[in-house]
Amino acid sequence: MSESKNGHYKVIGTRPIRHDGVDKVTGRAKYGADYAFPGMLFGKVLRSPHAHAIIKSINVEKALKMPGVKAIVTSADLPEAEDSTQQVGEAAMNPRYLSMNILAHQKALYDGHAIAAVAATSPHIAEEALRLIEVDYEVLPPVMTVDDAMKKNAPILLPNLRNKEEGDNPTNVANHLQFKRGDTKAGLAAADFVVEREFHTAMVHQGYIEPHNAVGIYNSDGQGTIYCSTQGAFDVRSMCAQVLGISVGKIKVVPAEIGGGFGGKTTIYLEPLSLMLAKKTGHPVKLVMTRGEVLRATGPTSGSKIKIKMGCTRDGKITGAEVWMAYEAGAFPGSPVGAGAMCLLAPYNIDNFQIDGYDVVVNRPKTAAYRAPGATNAAMASETVIDELAEKCGMDPIDFRIANAAKEGTAQIVGPPYKRIGFIETVEAIKNSPHYKSALTGKNRGRGVAAGFWFNAGMQSSATVNIQTDGTASVITGSTDIGGSRAAMAMITAEVLGMDVTDVRPTVADTDSTGHTDVTGGSRTTFATGMAVYNAAQDALRQLKERAAKTWEKKPEDVKFEDGKFSAEGEGIKPMTVKQLASRLARTGGPITGRAQVSTGGIGVGPAFAATLVDVEVDPDTGKVQILRATVAQDAGTAIHPSYVEGQMQGGTSQGLGWALNEEYFYDSKGTLKNIGLLDYRMPTCLDLPMIETAIVEIPNPIHPLGVRGVGEVSIVPPPAAVANAIYKATGVRMTELPMSPPRVLKAILEHRRVHDLQAAAAD
Amino acid sequence: MRKLTGGHDRVTVSGRNLREAIADLDRQYPGIANQLTEDGDIKASIAVSIDGEVGTNGVLDTIRESSEIHFLPQISGGN
Numbered sequence A: 001m002s003e004s005k006n007g008h009y010k011v012i013g014t015r016p017i018r019h020d021g022v023d024k025v026t027g028r029a030k031y032g033a034d035y036a037f038p039g040m041l042f043g044k045v046l047r048s049p050h051a052h053a054i055i056k057s058i059n060v061e062k063a064l065k066m067p068g069v070k071a072i073v074t075s076a077d078l079p080e081a082e083d084s085t086q087q088v089g090e091a092a093m094n095p096r097y098l099s100m101n102i103l104a105h106q107k108a109l110y111d112g113h114a115i116a117a118v119a120a121t122s123p124h125i126a127e128e129a130l131r132l133i134e135v136d137y138e139v140l141p142p143v144m145t146v147d148d149a150m151k152k153n154a155p156i157l158l159p160n161l162r163n164k165e166e167g168d169n170p171t172n173v174a175n176h177l178q179f180k181r182g183d184t185k186a187g188l189a190a191a192d193f194v195v196e197r198e199f200h201t202a203m204v205h206q207g208y209i210e211p212h213n214a215v216g217i218y219n220s221d222g223q224g225t226i227y228c229s230t231q232g233a234f235d236v237r238s239m240c241a242q243v244l245g246i247s248v249g250k251i252k253v254v255p256a257e258i259g260g261g262f263g264g265k266t267t268i269y270l271e272p273l274s275l276m277l278a279k280k281t282g283h284p285v286k287l288v289m290t291r292g293e294v295l296r297a298t299g300p301t302s303g304s305k306i307k308i309k310m311g312c313t314r315d316g317k318i319t320g321a322e323v324w325m326a327y328e329a330g331a332f333p334g335s336p337v338g339a340g341a342m343c344l345l346a347p348y349n350i351d352n353f354q355i356d357g358y359d360v361v362v363n364r365p366k367t368a369a370y371r372a373p374g375a376t377n378a379a380m381a382s383e384t385v386i387d388e389l390a391e392k393c394g395m396d397p398i399d400f401r402i403a404n405a406a407k408e409g410t411a412q413i414v415g416p417p418y419k420r421i422g423f424i425e426t427v428e429a430i431k432n433s434p435h436y437k438s439a440l441t442g443k444n445r446g447r448g449v450a451a452g453f454w455f456n457a458g459m460q461s462s463a464t465v466n467i468q469t470d471g472t473a474s475v476i477t478g479s480t481d482i483g484g485s486r487a488a489m490a491m492i493t494a495e496v497l498g499m500d501v502t503d504v505r506p507t508v509a510d511t512d513s514t515g516h517t518d519v520t521g522g523s524r525t526t527f528a529t530g531m532a533v534y535n536a537a538q539d540a541l542r543q544l545k546e547r548a549a550k551t552w553e554k555k556p557e558d559v560k561f562e563d564g565k566f567s568a569e570g571e572g573i574k575p576m577t578v579k580q581l582a583s584r585l586a587r588t589g590g591p592i593t594g595r596a597q598v599s600t601g602g603i604g605v606g607p608a609f610a611a612t613l614v615d616v617e618v619d620p621d622t623g624k625v626q627i628l629r630a631t632v633a634q635d636a637g638t639a640i641h642p643s644y645v646e647g648q649m650q651g652g653t654s655q656g657l658g659w660a661l662n663e664e665y666f667y668d669s670k671g672t673l674k675n676i677g678l679l680d681y682r683m684p685t686c687l688d689l690p691m692i693e694t695a696i697v698e699i700p701n702p703i704h705p706l707g708v709r710g711v712g713e714v715s716i717v718p719p720p721a722a723v724a725n726a727i728y729k730a731t732g733v734r735m736t737e738l739p740m741s742p743p744r745v746l747k748a749i750l751e752h753r754r755v756h757d758l759q760a761a762a763a764d
Numbered sequence B: 001m002r003k004l005t006g007g008h009d010r011v012t013v014s015g016r017n018l019r020e021a022i023a024d025l026d027r028q029y030p031g032i033a034n035q036l037t038e039d040g041d042i043k044a045s046i047a048v049s050i051d052g053e054v055g056t057n058g059v060l061d062t063i064r065e066s067s068e069i070h071f072l073p074q075i076s077g078g079n
Helices: A023-025 A061-065 A095-102 A121-133 A146-150 A184-189 A233-244 A271-281 A291-297 A336-342 A375-393 A397-403 A423-431 A487-497 A525-552 A576-580 A642-661 A719-730 A743-761 B018-030 B032-036
Strands: A042-047 A051-059 A069-074 A086-088 A091-092 A114-120 A136-137 A173-181 A193-201 A213-216 A226-230 A253-254 A286-287 A302-312 A318-330 A353-361 A447-454 A460-466 A473-477 A504-508 A561-564 A565-567 A592-599 A609-616 A626-633 A693-697 B046-050 B068-073
Touching: A023 A173, A023 A565, A042 A121, A042 A271, A051 A114, A061 A069, A061 A184, A086 A095, A086 A233, A091 A095, A121 A565, A146 A302, A146 A318, A146 A353, A173 A184, A173 A336, A184 A302, A184 A318, A184 A353, A193 A375, A213 A271, A226 A233, A226 A271, A253 A397, A271 A286, A271 A460, A271 A561, A271 A592, A291 A565, A302 A375, A336 A353, A336 A375, A336 A447, A336 A460, A375 A397, A375 A447, A375 A576, A397 A423, A423 A447, A423 A487, A423 A609, A423 A626, A423 A693, A447 A565, A447 A576, A447 A719, A460 A525, A473 A525, A487 A504, A525 A565, A592 B068, A626 A642, A626 A719, A626 A743, A626 B046, A642 A693, A642 A719, A642 B068, A719 A743, B018 B032, B018 B068
Parallel strands: A042 A286, A226 A253, A318 A353, A473 A504, A626 A693
Antiparallel strands: A042 A114, A051 A136, A069 A114, A086 A091, A173 A353, A193 A302, A213 A226, A213 A286, A302 A318, A447 A609, A460 A473, A460 A592, A561 A565, A609 A626, B046 B068
16 A cells, blocks of 8 residues: 555555455446346336327237236326425436436427336347337427527427526526626626637537446335445435335335446436336336437436637736526436536636526437536636637736636635635646646647636535444445545545554445435535545544543543554553454443534535646548547545546546547437447547546645545546647637537638638738 | 516625525515525525535524625536
8 A cells, every 4th residue: 555645644645455446356246237136027118219209199008918028117107296396416306307207208308218118027028028019109390409499489398398587488498597797798898809609519428338227126015125326325215206206215225336427327217117117016127228228318418509708808817708508408407507607617707797508408318417517518618718818818828727717715606705726726737747848749739728617516424434343444324436435435434543444344335224325426425425434433433532531440531542542641551552442342331333424515515626738639631639648637625545536537537538529419300319329429448548647736625624625527627628729729720519520620620721721812 | 686686686684594584685575585495495496605605404504794695506417
């Protein structure tokens, strides 16, 4: 194990091997699809081939007669769900829309929308049975873009959807948010330079390798259990309870190991179906999605259209910004446009702005969270315009950002002032990086930089720390381990209790075995669950001190704990290690369990900033962009396990680069998704990317006992804008559309050449 | 919020906790409490920041004489 470079801690800042590592590299770790139970049936889901259609009737009679078919469920089997807004985990949720997404009610609203689910004795029989279900559709024109959806007389997706501005008129615009400060017109009028551009970003998927899965078991006493791949077992429980109309107390959710989520596994798809089918058949029922189902029917993040106008003075002070942004929500309201609007200018101190955001329903799958949801689209717009303004001022793009940087006391976009933040230190880390200091030479090559912001979330977590009789410990939480959080929780426990991290065994428990814990999402796990673990370990330590005091007939406050040893002043008192004290627990009062529950506030508890620097080479004949070098800097607050912090930074950057260059949903004119496999939905592989260099910045978060901010998301935010800025340096072309795939880049290069040639001819 | 306060982006209210502050706000701008609360607590779609920190106790969050309260849209990543 490495030595901590932190300076304040012994365990925090070191890089131990993760506790779940051996199970994962040997294939022993159990994922959702690995679960099997006696008598288990297999489920399959019938999905709509139409993007927009009225479901006139569903006839399941023929399918039910097929040998091996045990049950079929449709929306008729679902209770009426409440039409309200509720907070579940990281996001607001409407149970009615959630229910309508699980199984289509009256209308199919996107290609792949679930219509019915079958349970049979084999997956093949279930699949065959799907063909025998007769659905009578009345096909309607699909609405695929925000432009089409916002047109007057556009086909309406949800007849009951209304917004406050349009009164009782049906609409596809679910919400309009506005953030405003100062006098935007005057601010822009005072500018020496103004840049105005329109951006389009494609809908993209989180691209987790493990497809969604669920095994449902329903006992005759009304108790249900779900085994599934999820970022939040407690959220699966509460959402299933809402959709199925049963008490959360009657559902246990067992989180399996997870093969990636990135926000996409913070909602439910198969979980309630597995329980409904289990209830109907009396058997356990397992459902596993295909890759095509994952792409067609699970939450991508929004495509968007963003118009931005920003101005600055000659000496580089931003004077005003006007932003209009519309995000595709998918078939039901709830795009991350609000978050995008609040992130777009968040790194900067701007006196005058107006941001209008629109949440728009379209005939695409309902969007789900994706790593800093909404912020990447927004930064693509703001950070390329900022690059352009810096160039007009003749300033280094990093110096321009520092000159306008938000710092402690700066009002956030939504009003409250920032506490201590590390934006300036983060962009300075890029400026001081070996990458920035290196020369970039060669034809068709360019270097670009961009920055990004994400709030980071707090919310609720619970933790238990048990002291074992041999002086080791176990730490139990309800946070799914996606990025190494078991190791982080063990390290925090070990730090507090003066133990070796290998003496702490971390466990992720099911919903019956630990207290309520919100999702592993919003970069919150190391922040909030880490805080709960810290407090639980402190609780255990307090009890250990009491036992030492009892042994020595001293007061607890007379007992000191340093370097893993308890001591007190007094004749004949010999310091005791945790191990020595633990062996006496049975004789000093019994077992010791440290417990803690935290409610740490909502979103915005650990404002996080990242900056990305990329070098690209653009093939002028094909438009292909090759990433030559990439560096990411990020403020982690305190890096508990630096390797896993770096892993998050590199993972987010990789996904941001994929979003920048390749990834997009291709729909045909009927609204049918055409790229439903990973050969056609092209995510970057190790062959596409260089080793991503990292610079961890540690500006401790003042509201966390260990200074943690959370690290899971913000690194995805800057890459598309950084690549766009690098392409500009390589080609002279400002890209305004994602992805910057070869056809788009080539088209822009050819257009740039044409205009250049025309200007040259006119000058002659 | 400005639409509910006649265009003001900053107003002064009194109260020892958020419930009292919202009641005073509603006295000044009738109907605003309905936009902020549901079943006696803050709506799920709204977060409230008091002196820069998002509260965890709903309408029972305490406020001081010089506290600054911001009503924010709850972040939605889509669910």
